[in-house]
Amino acid sequence: MRDLSTGPRVLLKRLRELMAEPLEPQERLDQIVQQIARNVVAEVCSVYVLRADGVLELYATEGLNPDAVHLAQLKMGQGLVGTIAASAQPLNLSDAQSHPAYRYLPETGEEIYHSFLGVPILRTGRTLGVLVVQNKAQRNYREDEVEALETTAMILAEMIATGELKKITRPGIELDLTRHVAIDGDSYNEGIGLGYVVLHEPRIVVTNLLNEDTDQEIRRLADSLGSLRISIDDMLSRRDVSMEGEHREVLETYRMFAHDQGWVRKLEEAIRNGLTAEAAVEKVQSDTRARMMRLTDPYLRERMHDFDDLANRLLRQLTGYSTSVAGKVANGDAIIFARAMGAAELLDYPRENLRGLVLEDGAVTSHVVIVARAMGIPVVGQAAGVVALAENGDPVIIDGDDGKVHLRPVPDLQVAYQEKVRLRAKRQEQFRALRSVDPVTKDGQRINLQMNAGLLVDLPQLVDSGADGIGLFRTELQFMIASTMPKTEEQEEFYRSVLNQAGKRPVTFRTLDIGGDKVVPYFRPHEEENPALGWRAIRLALDRPGLLRMQLRALLRAASGGELKVMLPMVTEVAEIRQARELLQREVQHLSKFSHPLPKKLQFGAMIEVPALLWQLDELMQEVDFVSVGSNDLFQFSMAVDRGNARVADRFDNLGRPFLRILRSIVEAGKRNKTPVTLCGEMAGKPLSAMALLGIGFRSISMGPAAIGPVKAMLLGLDVGMLAEIMTAAIDDEASRVPIRDLLKRFAEAHNIPI
Numbered sequence: 001m002r003d004l005s006t007g008p009r010v011l012l013k014r015l016r017e018l019m020a021e022p023l024e025p026q027e028r029l030d031q032i033v034q035q036i037a038r039n040v041v042a043e044v045c046s047v048y049v050l051r052a053d054g055v056l057e058l059y060a061t062e063g064l065n066p067d068a069v070h071l072a073q074l075k076m077g078q079g080l081v082g083t084i085a086a087s088a089q090p091l092n093l094s095d096a097q098s099h100p101a102y103r104y105l106p107e108t109g110e111e112i113y114h115s116f117l118g119v120p121i122l123r124t125g126r127t128l129g130v131l132v133v134q135n136k137a138q139r140n141y142r143e144d145e146v147e148a149l150e151t152t153a154m155i156l157a158e159m160i161a162t163g164e165l166k167k168i169t170r171p172g173i174e175l176d177l178t179r180h181v182a183i184d185g186d187s188y189n190e191g192i193g194l195g196y197v198v199l200h201e202p203r204i205v206v207t208n209l210l211n212e213d214t215d216q217e218i219r220r221l222a223d224s225l226g227s228l229r230i231s232i233d234d235m236l237s238r239r240d241v242s243m244e245g246e247h248r249e250v251l252e253t254y255r256m257f258a259h260d261q262g263w264v265r266k267l268e269e270a271i272r273n274g275l276t277a278e279a280a281v282e283k284v285q286s287d288t289r290a291r292m293m294r295l296t297d298p299y300l301r302e303r304m305h306d307f308d309d310l311a312n313r314l315l316r317q318l319t320g321y322s323t324s325v326a327g328k329v330a331n332g333d334a335i336i337f338a339r340a341m342g343a344a345e346l347l348d349y350p351r352e353n354l355r356g357l358v359l360e361d362g363a364v365t366s367h368v369v370i371v372a373r374a375m376g377i378p379v380v381g382q383a384a385g386v387v388a389l390a391e392n393g394d395p396v397i398i399d400g401d402d403g404k405v406h407l408r409p410v411p412d413l414q415v416a417y418q419e420k421v422r423l424r425a426k427r428q429e430q431f432r433a434l435r436s437v438d439p440v441t442k443d444g445q446r447i448n449l450q451m452n453a454g455l456l457v458d459l460p461q462l463v464d465s466g467a468d469g470i471g472l473f474r475t476e477l478q479f480m481i482a483s484t485m486p487k488t489e490e491q492e493e494f495y496r497s498v499l500n501q502a503g504k505r506p507v508t509f510r511t512l513d514i515g516g517d518k519v520v521p522y523f524r525p526h527e528e529e530n531p532a533l534g535w536r537a538i539r540l541a542l543d544r545p546g547l548l549r550m551q552l553r554a555l556l557r558a559a560s561g562g563e564l565k566v567m568l569p570m571v572t573e574v575a576e577i578r579q580a581r582e583l584l585q586r587e588v589q590h591l592s593k594f595s596h597p598l599p600k601k602l603q604f605g606a607m608i609e610v611p612a613l614l615w616q617l618d619e620l621m622q623e624v625d626f627v628s629v630g631s632n633d634l635f636q637f638s639m640a641v642d643r644g645n646a647r648v649a650d651r652f653d654n655l656g657r658p659f660l661r662i663l664r665s666i667v668e669a670g671k672r673n674k675t676p677v678t679l680c681g682e683m684a685g686k687p688l689s690a691m692a693l694l695g696i697g698f699r700s701i702s703m704g705p706a707a708i709g710p711v712k713a714m715l716l717g718l719d720v721g722m723l724a725e726i727m728t729a730a731i732d733d734e735a736s737r738v739p740i741r742d743l744l745k746r747f748a749e750a751h752n753i754p755i
Helices: 008-020 025-040 079-087 143-161 164-168 214-237 246-258 261-272 277-293 298-319 343-347 367-375 411-433 460-465 476-480 488-502 537-543 545-558 574-593 611-615 617-623 631-639 657-673 687-695 705-716 720-732 740-750
Strands: 044-050 055-062 073-075 091-093 115-123 126-135 181-184 186-189 192-199 334-338 354-359 379-381 395-399 404-407 448-453 470-474 507-510 563-568 601-608 626-629 677-679 700-703
Touching (some): 008 143, 025 044, 025 055, 025 143, 025 164, 044 079, 055 079, 055 126, 073 079, 079 091, 079 115, 079 126, 115 143, 115 277, 126 143, 186 367, 192 354, 214 246, 214 277, 367 476, 411 705, 448 460, 448 705, 460 488, 470 700, 488 507, 488 545, 537 545, 545 563, 601 611, 601 617, 611 617, 617 657, 631 657, 657 677, 657 720, 687 700, 687 720, 700 705
Parallel strands (some): 334 354, 448 470, 470 507, 507 563, 626 677, 677 700
Antiparallel strands (some): 044 055, 091 115, 115 126, 181 404, 395 404
16 A cells, blocks of 8 residues: 555545545545546445434445445444444554454455445534445555545545435435534523524634645644734733632643643644645644543543644644634524623623523523523523534524423424424413403402613513512623723613603612622622632622722713612621611712712612521611512522532522521511511522412512513412412421422312412
């Protein structure tokens, strides 16, 4: 066999010419294997393509029995070809028939060939097929020969990826690249989205594979690597990157990869085999990813993302790639796929075209998820590996109810989900019909249903949902999506817009809840082992009083002549409320001094999220005009469970007796002190848990706008007095083993209450 490395440039050039010629797919594939065999003086060249059913089918051959094409098959992991496909590693044998994985296929006539070299056909680390050359003489192929054949396999990967082989695929058979894949994730926001994949960080498709000048391509690579290293060093030296922590660890990993000489040598070797610099990066990235995907060490597998990101940065340096967000979703029905993304990045996409968001990372409380909820789009998180499996434009269904992603769904599944969407739309119409109906229970109790918000895009839903007002306006979202600190005038204009759009409906503004996991880009965070329990919210605001005073001044000016409701997050001691009230009073005096009109009515409240307040309830209620229970954090801190940790987040039930007793004690304290009490956490947004809240005495709850219709439908059929009696007995019954959740379900079923 002639040295493969002596002629890869000639071979690649001829293959590119074949790809451009107007040939039928089978004829093109037949000529490709002929060219490879001729160029490398191999007696056999064969291409096996991976089907959706895990079978590798012979699609073309030069040297084996031509009648075996589309008949010869091996399962994934079966035979030498199946072993290569499963491992994504080349197999180089001087005597193939002595290998334990050898599988004799009598229809091919390959028994007379001894030496065997097979390489996987890879794209983004995924095996699409196997390319094989064989000779009668026994010999081992050299490493540079293996490298050259891997380079040739890139052409075949592109041919498979473009879908050209569909024309010669037998009816009823699908190729692996087009097969349906179901990915289980976590439900971060309910809803069903049907659309097409838009990769937030799209892979750059390298179309120019063949280089004309090896030395020039190596110089291009060196220049781009130099620029990449400088940009990483620059990021590491910036003041907003702390000396320790996860962010720095990722950048340090990037720097390690960028300076790795083994990686650089592989890139240069691929260029010397005839590839352009960008094609070399794509090839080495795909090879490395294929190997790392099969590692069992979780730390090393995690580094795969870092390597992918670094390789993509290098590709962008080489190609000068850039694209506008608007261009990504020009065709509408976009479902964004991302490993992770910021809240501001999501807002860059045109809202009218978004149908869903899929994240590999993130948490239900992350900023981008909060913004997605405000935009009313379904979200699935923790969908491991989904970005690598998807291609731009792939059809996809996202099920935010069950936390599932169906990539390239089969027609029957599409029909089923289209019916599900129609049923949801019909239900939403029924809920919209309740918009003007007063939320009064069956026994005459008026319930105050409010909605949570945080952005101007939320405000139209205030009227659409029929909410009584905004029970929680998260002011930090304006700060999180801004690249610089919003000035007092900008904040004032924003708050005034919120109040104007709300009209006569009340708005409760929560002061800044930043710090911890809520990092703003222009505010240097402190590294903390337990950020949720650390320097955040009112703690940060009291330590930086200028920040809080600026916000309070903007709120007072925005609400001039009207009503203003402000509440403090993460209060631990009543003394903190007194300190914040003093700052508020200073701003009132300052504005009065300069004759600025003030709000006609000012209400000052606090959130109950920290368990320490449970032993200060009466003192708290006398100090404020109202309180609001943040059930998300209160449950997390009471049960000592990190809601971002999948292992413990669902370990305890928020409808369990301990937590319901805590909530009931807050309601009772409010009644004793005649202080209004609202709950604005996730519990309020689900009909069953909302029913429990009403049963223990809550008469004001705040939730996402989409939840108001279902919750109102529930309470219209509820005799809350009857439920209260049953719940009081059940919560106080220490001997009972019946879960409260089951009791509520039975009650709803017995009284025909929709939950």
